[in-house]
Amino acid sequence: MSISSLVLLFVGGTVTGTIGAMLGLGGGVFLVPFLVLAFDLPMHQAIATSIIAVIATSSAGASINIERQTVNIRLGMVLEIATVTGAILGGVTANLLDGEILRKIFAGLLLIVSIAMIWRLKMRNGDVILHTDGSLPGTFRDEASDQTVAYTVKRLPPVMLISLLAGNISGLLGVGGGIFKVPAMTMIAGMPIKAATATSNFMIGVTAAASAFIYFSHGHVNPLIASPTILGVLGGSLLGVTISQRIKGTALTWIFAVLLLAISLQMYWR
Amino acid sequence: MGDYSPGSKKVDVEPSPVSSRLVERWTGLVLRLGVWGSALLIVLGLLTSWVLPPESSASTEIPSISTVLGEISSGSFGGATLMFAGLILLMLTPFLRVLIALTAFAAERDWKFAGISLVVFLLLVGELVFSLR
Numbered sequence: 404m405s406i407s408s409l410v411l412l413f414v415g416g417t418v419t420g421t422i423g424a425m426l427g428l429g430g431g432v433f434l435v436p437f438l439v440l441a442f443d444l445p446m447h448q449a450i451a452t453s454i455i456a457v458i459a460t461s462s463a464g465a466s467i468n469i470e471r472q473t474v475n476i477r478l479g480m481v482l483e484i485a486t487v488t489g490a491i492l493g494g495v496t497a498n499l500l501d502g503e504i505l506r507k508i509f510a511g512l513l514l515i516v517s518i519a520m521i522w523r524l525k526m527r528n529g530d531v532i533l534h535t536d537g538s539l540p541g542t543f544r545d546e547a548s549d550q551t552v553a554y555t556v557k558r559l560p561p562v563m564l565i566s567l568l569a570g571n572i573s574g575l576l577g578v579g580g581g582i583f584k585v586p587a588m589t590m591i592a593g594m595p596i597k598a599a600t601a602t603s604n605f606m607i608g609v610t611a612a613a614s615a616f617i618y619f620s621h622g623h624v625n626p627l628i629a630s631p632t633i634l635g636v637l638g639g640s641l642l643g644v645t646i647s648q649r650i651k652g653t654a655l656t657w658i659f660a661v662l663l664l665a666i667s668l669q670m671y672w673r
Numbered sequence: 674m675g676d677y678s679p680g681s682k683k684v685d686v687e688p689s690p691v692s693s694r695l696v697e698r699w700t701g702l703v704l705r706l707g708v709w710g711s712a713l714l715i716v717l718g719l720l721t722s723w724v725l726p727p728e729s730s731a732s733t734e735i736p737s738i739s740t741v742l743g744e745i746s747s748g749s750f751g752g753a754t755l756m757f758a759g760l761i762l763l764m765l766t767p768f769l770r771v772l773i774a775l776t777a778f779a780a781e782r783d784w785k786f787a788g789i790s791l792v793v794f795l796l797l798v799g800e801l802v803f804s805l806r
Contacts, residue, residue: 406723455760459708462766466704469697476696480774480789487796494800608704609793612767613800619764620804626756627722630715633763637712 409631415441416635417642420460424643426659431457431578432516434636435509436666440673444628446502446509451618452629453577454611456636461579461608463637464644465601473601475541475594478556482602485563486570486580486610493574494614498621506670509576513667519582520660524653534593541598557593565591566606574614579607696777703773707766714759722752768797 419433431453438449468474497505537555545552556562565587569580581603588599618624741757744750750758775790 409719409723455763458763458767459711462704462708462763462770466701466708469701469704472697476700476774477786480771480786480793483771483793484789484796487793487800491796491800609767609771609797612764613797615764616801616804624760626718626753626760629760630719630756633760634712634715634719637708 412442412628412631413635416456416632416637417639418635420456420636420639421643421646422639422659423636424460424640425646426520426656428516428520428579428582431576432513432582432663433666434632435577436513436670438628438632439506440666440669442628445623446505447497447618447621447623448625448628450497450505450577451615451623452625452632454573454615454618455624455629456633457573457577457579457611458608458615459633459637460640461604461606461611463641465605465608468601468604471543471601473543473597474605475539475556475598475602476605478539478541479602479605481539481559482563482566482584483606483609485566486573486584486606487613489567489570489572490574490610490613491617493571493576494617495574496571497575497614498617498623505576506673510667510671512572512576512578513663513670516582517660517663517667519586520656520663523586524656533595537593541594543595543598545595545597552595552598554593554595554598556588558591562587562592570610570613573607573610574617577611579603580610581607696774696781699773699777700770703769704766707762707769711759711763711766714762715756718752718755718757718759720752721755768794768801771797 415437416434419437422428422433423431434453434456435446435449438444438452439446444452465474469476533552533554534557535553535555537557538559539556540553541555542551542553544550562584565583569583569587572578572583573580581600584603584606585596585599588594588602589596592599594602615624741750741754741761744754745758771790771794775787775794778784778787778790781787
């Protein structure tokens, strides 16, 4: 592999990691299309690379969120039973499917994500109804509102079911699955969005690890591709978190939602 | 996100139990060590493969797990093996995180969550054994 390919993978990882973190999506949604469309990588290798990148960004982010006490560790452990089970099934299924089929399923996922991104904008602007009579209580200091927020978790079974689906998609397509879990945790379980996002991010590393060795054992982890890409994604995700605190995200979300729609079509028709 | 409904409570933060704080501290430490340790190995692997002589360019062949382990145990390994070792450390970091949680909940005598952590850990180990068998 040439130096130019190495640099391109690193830069691509940095850009996709930055955009993913700015939009709160994780890198996989942009990384897999980059590796497939720009680098002509087989779908299974692109997914395997993305899964390891998800572990890196989740682990780095979770260590920060744990210090901020926004992660509900007990809830995360409960939901991980569902996400890990789903991810193992997803990883096994993906390795039975042809790359062409996976590419078309991924195109469908991008379509859903682009719609969900716009829908999430409306959700962010509304009030979150918190409950104090559920289970698995959590408390954190919200610096933006200078408030200490206390909450409990309601309606756990449907959230577990959605987590199973999110884990399955993670193992099948190499994304984090937060786009499904965060709305479930806020709208169904009644968690504040900061705690939901931090807990989802905490979980996706373990979820991704559940399918990582399945791809590894099938020879889909190419260290020469994965190494520079993951370093880029890791740096990009840290950069993205910093940038996202300084810019207003509404216009940006619209731009990338439309971009994802275009990538979705390109992934489907390629 | 600063909008919370009237249903949210403004309360004084109760200090976490010592053991819970230990879970958080250990978990954070394991995650940081895993990520930055693996990043260091990957960087060393890339430098060994591309920058240091005599290799001017790296092979695109994917080494097998037995090759990697064999090279590490013999002490003579190249850049690809270092990169692979970094990636394996990264993939194993979540396993360690769950193991830490299991240990901490057990030390706390919180058997319900120790049991939940054990189920997650067994699922992960089962998948690992199934994959590498």
